[in-house]
Amino acid sequence: MPTVSMTVNGKAVASDVEGRTLLVDFLRENLRLTGTHVGCDTLQCGACVVHVNGDSVKACSMLALSAEGAEITTIEGIANPDGSLSVLQRAFQDHHGLQCGFCTPGMVMSAADLLKRNANPSEREVREWLEGNLCRCTGYHNIVKAILAAAAEMRGEKIAAE
Amino acid sequence: MPRDEAVASGGIGKAVKRREDVRFLTGKGTYTDDMNRPDQTYCVFLRSNVAHGQITRVDTAAASAMPGVVRIFTGEDIAAAGLGGVPCGWEITSSNGEKMKEPAHPILAQGKVRHVGDPIAAVVAESREAAKDAAEAIGLEIEEMGAVVNMTTAIQGHGAPVHDEAEDNLCYDWDLGDKDATDAAFANATHVTTLEFVNNRMIPNAMEPRAAIGEYDAARDQHTLYTTSQNPHVIRLLMGAFVLNIPEHKLRVMAPDVGGGFGSKIFHYAEEAFVTWASKEIGRPIKWTAERSESFVTDAHGRDHVTKAELAMDSEGKFLALRADTLANMGAYLSTFAPCVPTWLHGTLLAGQYAHPAVHCRVRAVFTNTVPVDAYRGAGRPEATYLLERLINKAAQEIGLDQVEIRRRNFIRPDQFPYDTPVALQYDTGNYLATLARALEMADYAGFNARKAESAARGKLRGIGLSCYIEACGIAPSSLVGALGARAGLYEAASVRVNPTGSVSVFTGSHSHGQGHETTFAQVVADRLGIPYESIEIVHGDTDRVPFGMGTYGSRSLAVGGTAIVNAVDKVIAKGKKIAAHLMEASEADVVFEDGQYKVAGTDKAKAFGEVSLAAYVPHQYPIEDIEPGLEETAFYDPKNFTFPAGSYLCEVEVDPDTGKIEVLGFWAADDFGNVVNPMIVEGQVHGGLVQGLGQAFIENCVYDENGQLPSGSYMDYAMPRAGDFPSFEVDTCVTACTHNPLGVKGCGEAGAIGAPPALVNAVVDALSAYGVDHIDMPLSPQKVWATIQAAKPAMAAE
Structure with a gap:
């Protein structure tokens, strides 16, 4: 069985994996980072989005071995260094951008990538960016609101939570 | 803490x-698949890839010898163990007095397969991959029989029936209402509007696929099941008593964090029974997690009605009677609550918000070679609302009345409550004119014609659609549902444990899988006790910790589960008064509880809630002769009636006549959920329901082909609503408090999914009315809308 090594949430990790092991299964089963979820088997739902070398990637769409040497960030690794919620995470809570929580890690990781690329997205741009993330609970309304509010706060503007 | 401060920190009404x-935001949720048990094995099911057939060979020899395989089970093992089938929790009696047909639903197929996805064998192995490899290596031969798919032909009894005991594939033929009065009203009507339509089949698609881990502790003879359930006690009861013959004290069912349900996780499923049983057989824990493609062919589907509806009116557009005849798909087996969905959750809602003098409804439930169909967000009530609200708009169109005006003329007026409908319900309260007025105001209904003209100038067709729904929630009075065929009571239970230093642990039979009970229920308790929200913990989802409860569905958690909590809190307060009276050397009758303090009326004597709690657990100065130590109370609450949330929804669309593409421009929802505990959460529930409802009307569709194959069996083929499909919504609430529960609450979980589909379809039909279009079946795909326009054009040209 080949060995794969990578950096996950700032920590170097190495493990033997089967060649067919997906990155998402490596994270969940080998590293027990179960915040990254599996909601489908056709690369559609986006519950497994993580960052690979800074870009959002569906972790079910690549093999663990393909991530050799990569820098991976998962939902477990994006809070502030002191453990408090990041601006984006807090915006999801403030604006009720989650209900059952299952799609949430993928939504947050996907949105974080959007805000890195576009500090001032329009509502339409947020909605289109989330095309690859399915949510069945929120109707997206408050997810979009949370992301726009986080963007504003990160730009130094303040939007009051209702 | 003064009550105001307690409320400020988290009482009723606060967001x-x-x-x-x-x-959930830090990846620390614990969903079933996130758990692994020591020495765990993995299970994969071999499922039928044909819809209907006789199994002629299942050869597991080669597969069993593959690396990592622990054991392979087939239907023979299940039969040899004498296990029961998956039970049905509701019995419907046909109009002729016969009981419904209730065929066996085996855990693993016994000879025949009856839908694509029917489980045939279960492979247990050291890893999921090894189990999958072995499942593929099982030699399987099935002699195909013709599939029964179409309900209309199914009841004609051609070909091999789904079950031998139902030759015409009929499960039951049920009716409700006064047929003679209805027929007489139709005979005297000035105008009769008729609508034939399909309420399209839905696949629930909670984002977390179902999963189950079975574990057996031989030393203690104790079974544990971790499962993705909305109601762990119901699973324990059904599975323990009817399938596996495990007494309840030897069976613990836990539903930890659950990633959405929408009805699909109410039901008892074969997989959870299998892993519970087989974990004892092999002496190791067994975990099964559905792949999404497996969810599509095993999670109970929703809706799937074919209906003819008729509305009789007088010359003023007043309703005289309603008649409905529905074929309802049951799928291949009866899922847990399936029989009651098109009957008692559908026929009873056909009066809607209107003063119909007479209603008659007939429902025939049909077996087909498809996945079982059961409750899906709204469960019967969306079908009833769609029937009525589409029919009314067609009637308005036919007699030339505005969609608002025809409803106003027929609403039950606020002074008519309590109102007895002709279909067995008594609405306790409501104000339909108020929610309608609020929706019209939010949507600027009066300004619609100007907006329509603006669209027309751009070559676009604009339409606005109204839908006024009612639902029966807070399910349900046990004696009533028992009379209607339920094989269970539908009360809820709660225990309130005041800890010695005054914090409170609440154990509820309701289950949260997105609804936010841990927050909302704590708000209710904080408000009632006048203590800080932060000192209250809500515990749910574990049959070993919470009292016997019926779980969460039918928007019942706050109305029924919340009331159980309130009643238990009130028992705590009552006992606390006795203790406080002793401590303050006062008469119990003089002690009042307010602002988190026991006070002697008319004096400045007071004891804080925490002081009395401590006294109950350190009973040194205590009326020990009269009162037991401790402060913990349990209440079971059986509701007196259903609750009746209602509202008015408006949807505005623009249709491109060249492409048939629809854009939803706005959606406005005015709901009456009674009192609101947490407005932020209520709005979130509405948003989510709206997109599920709009999804059904707009893009979602479960499609079976004539062979019973499921082409819409993945997210590439089943159109899930995405963030870009709809705009943001405007939602608001109007309040008439429920009259029969102490919180005055009605429930909000299903409203959006109930009210949205007819609003969208009414809007599109309104947009196309210039073409003479008076109906299009859901979903309103661009192709279907375009074809409808093309078909209408020649007729228009000829005029």
Whole structure:
């Protein structure tokens, strides 16, 4: 069985994996980072989005071995260094951008990538960016609101939570 | 803490941020598949890839010898063990007095397969991959029989029936209402509007696929099942008593964090029974997690009605009677609550918000070679609302009345409550004119014609659609549902444990899988006790910890589960008064509880809630002769009636006549949920329901082909609503408090999914009315809309 090594949430990790092991299964089963979820088997739902070398990637769409040497960030690794919620995470809570929580890690990781690329997205741009993330609970309304509010706060503007 | 401060920190009416969010936002949620048990094995099911057939060979020899395989089970093992089938929890009696047909639903197929996805064998192995490899290596031969798919032909009894005991594939033929009065009203009507339509089949698609881990502790003879359930006690009861013959004290069912349900996780499923049983057989824990493609062919589907509806009116557009005849798909087996969905959750809602003198409804339930169909967000009530609200708009169109005006003329007026409908319900309260007025105001209904003209100038067709729904929630009075065929009571239970230093642990039979009970219920308790929200913990989802409860569905958690909590809190307060009276050397009759303090009326004597709690657990100065120590109370609450949330929804669309593409421009929802505990959470529930409802009307569709194959069996083929499909919504609430529960609440979980589909379809039909279009079946795909326009054009040209 080949060995794969990578950096996950700032920590170097190495493990033997089967060649067919997906990155998402490596994270969940080998590293027990179960915040990254599996909601489908056709690369559609986006519950497994993580960052690979800074870009959002569906972790079910690549093999663990393909991530050799990569820098991976998962939902477990994006809070502030002191453990408090990041601006984006807090915006999801403030604006009720989650209900059952299952799609949430993928939504947050996907949105974080959007805000890195576009500090001032329009509502339409947020909605289109989330095309690859399915949510069945929120109707997206408050997810979009949370992301726009986080963007504003990160730009130094303040939007009051209702 | 003074009551005002307690309320400020998290009492009723506050948009308190959800406490459960932190774990979900940091990846620390614990969903069933996130758990692994020591020495765990993995299970994969071999499922039928044909819809109907006789199994002629299942050869597991080669597969069993593959690396990592622990054991392979087939239907023979299940039969040899004498296990029961998956039971049905509701019995419907046909109009002729016969009981419904209730065929066996085996855990693993016994000879025949009856839908694509029917489980045939279960492979247990050291890893999921090894189990999958072995499942593929099982030699399987099935002699195909013709599939029964179409309900209309199914009841004609051609070909091999789904079950031998139902030759015409009929499960039951049920009716409700006064047929003679209805027929007489139709005979005297000035105008009769008729609508034939399909309520399209839905696949629930909670984002977390179902999963189950079975574990057996031989030393203690104790079974544990971790499962993705909305109601762990119901699973324990059904599975223990009817399938596996395990007494309840030897069976613990836990539903930890659950990633959405929408009805699909109410039901008892074969997989959870299998892993519970087989974990004892092999002496190791067994975990099964559905792949999404497996969810599509095993989670109970929703809706799937074919209906003819008729509305009789007088010359003023007043309703005289309603008649409905529905074929309802049951699928291949009866899922847990399936029989009651098109009957008692559908026929009873056909009066809607209107003063119909007479209603008659007939429902025939049909077996087909498809996945079982059961409750899906709204469950019967969306079908009833769609029937009525589409029919009314068609009637308005036919007699030339505005869609608002025809409803106003027929609404039950506020002074008519309590109102007895002709279909067995008594609405306790409501104000339909108020929600309608609020929706019209939010949507600027009066300004619609100007907006329509603006669209027309751009070559676009604009339409606005109204839908006024009612639902029966807070399910349900046990004696009533028992008379209607339920094989269970539908009360709820709660225990309130005041800890010695005054914090409170609440154990509820309701289950949260997105609804935010951990927050909302704590708000209710904080408000009632006048203590800080932060000192209250809500515990749910574990049959070993919470009292016997019926779980969460039918928007019942706050109305029924919340009331159980309130009643238990009130028992705590009552006992606390006795203790406080002793401590303050006062008469119990003089002690009042307010602002978190026991006070002697008319004096400045007071004892804080925490002081009395401590005294109950350190009973040194205590009326020990009269009162037991401790402060913990349990209440079971059986509701007196259903609750009746209602509202008015408006949807505005623009249709491109060249392409048939629809754009939803706005959606306005005015709901009456009774009192609101957490407005932020209520709005979130509405948003989510709206997109599920709009999804059904707009893009979602479960499609079976004539062979019973499921082409819409993945997210590439089943159109899930995405963030870009709809705009943001405007939602608001009007309040008439429920009259028969102490919180005055009605429930909000299903409203959006109930009210949205007819609003969207009414809007599109309104947009196309210039073409003479008076109906299009859901979903309103661009192709279907375009074809409808093309078909209408020649007729228009000829005029």
